[in-house]
């Protein structure tokens with residue numbers, strides 16, 4: 404089954420109302436956007452209400468961690484703050500009942516790709532220990548990124564999954580932009596074909612020679628092409644990140660149901 408849903412839960416006070424709204428369209432996923440800050444605190448009374456509503460409506464929650472993260476910063480302070488932001492998301496994720504904690508791992512900076520990989524791997528293992536120690540159920544899901552100078556190619560993310568047992572987020576639009584549009588969704592899916600479960604991001608995208616510029620509305624053609632590639636017998640979540648994520652997710656669901 405494929406679950407469709409938008410990026411964005413809305414403000415704490417509107418969250419339950421928004422989940423009801425999403426469910427009324429048949430959407431079964433939602434990614435809480437902490438991209439500009441972790442705006443829900445674990446002890447807030449609304450957290451339980453959000454958790455219960457999502458459970459009742461069968462909406463799978465995930466969390467997108469803040470953009471302000473660099474696990475490969477040469478400065479230890481920045482690496483520690485980055486981990487803290489991700490772990491803050493894990494803490495909220497645990498009480499709100501979210502599964503994947505999505506994040507962009509970091510930048511190559513002056514390091515070569517292998518050194519960057521090793522540093523990011525070490526920091527992910529460190530966070531995994533913390534998750535285990537706290538007995539949290541959330542999973543770290545580093546994302547394939549859209550810019551060429553940013554860590555997060557398909558190979559890098561897949562290697563992290565293999566070597567740290569973390570989960571992953573496959574952003575089709577990002578990989579498409581990273582590869583300058585010279586790759587099909589089928590080819591993008593291929594490295595992750597063996598996984599029984601996928602957490603995906605999808606939207607239209609503008610790109611330049613450096614990669615991703617911005618997400619845009621998902622066309623019917625793009626939805627069709629993607630859904631033709633994804634199997635129906637796996638647990639797949641597709642979060643739409645276009646400027647109109649609810650409408651676009653519903654668009655995808657309608658196409659899926661007609662296939």
Ligand SMILES: [Zn+2]
Nearest residue numbers: 467505507546
């Ligand atoms: Zn992202």
